[in-house]
Amino acid sequence: MSNRFEGKVAIVTGASRGIGLAIVERLIAEGAKAVITARRQQPLDEAVEALGGPDVALAVAGKADDTDHQGETIQRTLDTFGRLDLLVNNTGINPVYGPLVELDLGAARKIVEVNCLAALSWVQQAHKAWMGQHGGSIVNVGSVAGLQPAAGIGFYAASKAMLNHLTRGLALELGPGIRVNAVAPAVVKTRFATVLYEGKEEAVASVYPLRRLGVPEDVGSVVAFLLSDDAAWMTGQIVTVDGGVTLIGGI
Helix, strand or coil: CCCCCCCCEEEECCCCCHHHHHHHHHHHHCCCEEEEEECCHHHHHHHHHHHCCCCCEEEEECCCCCHHHHHHHHHHHHHHHCCCCEEEECCCCCCCCECHHHCCHHHHHHHHHHHHHHHHHHHHHHHHHHHHHHCEEEEEECCHHHCCCCCCEHHHHHHHHHHHHHHHHHHHHHCCCEEEEEEEECCECCCCCHHHCCCCHHHHHCCCCCCCCECHHHHHHHHHHHHCHHHCCCCCCEEEECCCHHHHCCC
């Protein structure tokens, strides 16, 4: 591992497990300090311990779409570590499955709140508190479902398409001081995606050109690249991390 994040401080949302935790592990391994968020305190505390303790990580529990929680997290980041260089909007939800014509509109509104508006609000608050004056790098975690229609998860897909568009719009507005990119993973072996592969992993993976599903570290390494100065001339990009499945039109 390099030390390319030495002296840098990150906030990663939805980071008590899965892709979010893998991102934080990679950033800390390369020298960063990190503040992690999720809804429940205990899994966050366990993650902080695994990451190396309070010298390198801080946990702040709360709902990702709660603006007060966002403000508290950013303030505690500055109070504890003195700066905020990196932001990863990883939190996402998909509480419904089925056709769009039967979609509960209350659930649809919540999906937009968490998957899109929360990400925008985190950026707004980070910009106001630190990045607007000092610069930084932001990565939004999307999905290959945001690149094309997705049966059964159509509104989740629409929310991720909106997140992609927000990523590009923010990149246009916030350059040159702040870079904004996104990743679009296919099926990654996490608790969130279990329903997509449990009991049928071999069959699901068989259509991927690389013949396996993703693991959180596959996404964590790409996010780390986009956050780093190695990607210094990249902004507004949606980087697909999918084992090649979109080559055959799959998600």
